[in-house]
Amino acid sequence: MKVQLFIDGQAHLATLGSNLAAALAGLPGRCSVSGQPRAALCGMGVCFECRVTIDGQPHQRACQRVVYEGMEVAREL
């Protein structure tokens, strides 16, 4: 079952219950404050390279969260 989530204000479809880091994988990545490209690395909650804001809660690890209807994700740039 597909659900709609919002990534940086843009609507996207993803499979309900799928991993958020996987849903973000096909999108252009975020950058660190020094301009270095960043994306999920370990996939198991250790490296924090997948940090995003979810429904207003900052510093959430996308690899540890599942997608749900109406999820609002802001990549931390």
Ligand code: FES
């Ligand atoms: S990819 Fe390493 S903490 Fe999420």
